[in-house]
Amino acid sequence: MIRAAGPEDAEACAAIYRPYVTDSWVSFELDPPDAEEMARRIADYGASHAWLVATRGSEVAGYAYASPHRTRAAYASSCDVAIYVSPAFPRTGIGRALYGELLARLKAKGFHAAFAGIAQPNPASVALHEACGFTPVGVYREVGWKMGAWRDVGRWQRVL
Template identity: 75%
Template sequence: MLTLIRPADPSRDAAACAAIYAPYVTDNWVSFELDPPDAPEMARRMGEYGDSHAWIVAEAADGIAGYAYGSPHRSRAAYASSCDVAVYVDPAHARQGLGRALYAELFPLLARKGCHAAFAGIALPNEASVGLHEAMGFTPVGIYREVGWKLGGWRDVGWWQRLL
């Protein structure tokens, strides 16, 4: 049962977020990383993105159940009001509305920090992620065909956008 959605604390939450993320890296093509980040690297990312945009966690009775964050969309100055977003949920807590709850908390935080447009890159196929993003008001804007090689094959990435 979900107890709290709160800002991430790198020293307290990095190991749990790294553990949630690792199977998304190693077991499928959801993430285009090839090696899962360890807790110190996850803490670094949490600090960086938490400061510049936002990083939040969902804390359940049994520990961190999921997390979501915003990050820079591109480095050129005119992109500063756009951000990329991602959400990752522990499979034990999947299909319980946690992704929606995390995004519902994240989007106002990003808007207050000056983000106007949020983008989500989804490695395809991924019906669950497409469904979540479209339920949260994202619309498809295009597909990068065969943009990454992972797990023995070329992978497409679809892009979805939502104005905040």
């Protein structure tokens, strides 16, 4: 089941996100947000764009959200998107389902284009985004330093 996230999902979203921050370069955050910070993000982005969770039974299996692409007014119809799935639910279709619902909601809200940044290498995320209709538009070379090395971030776009 996919639904809008609420404050009650903050701890589960923080737990899913934590290893992406601490154990990989997938996220460029250096410190994982706690449940309070995650609740703030859910409230902010859920109101302005969308924040969704996928559940299996009573467990949050993954989440996806959209946020502003840039601050200048001409960018208002574009958004950035991100998705995180619990390692307990690999390759189960949760990512595609989340993106399907997220992108539909964004289009209904009047957004025109969605952008995703994927720290490289990450073939699973690239495959998911391309399966969901995103196309590569460029690479920021050596844009971030994490886990002892410079990291590239590929950019993907989908016109809604």
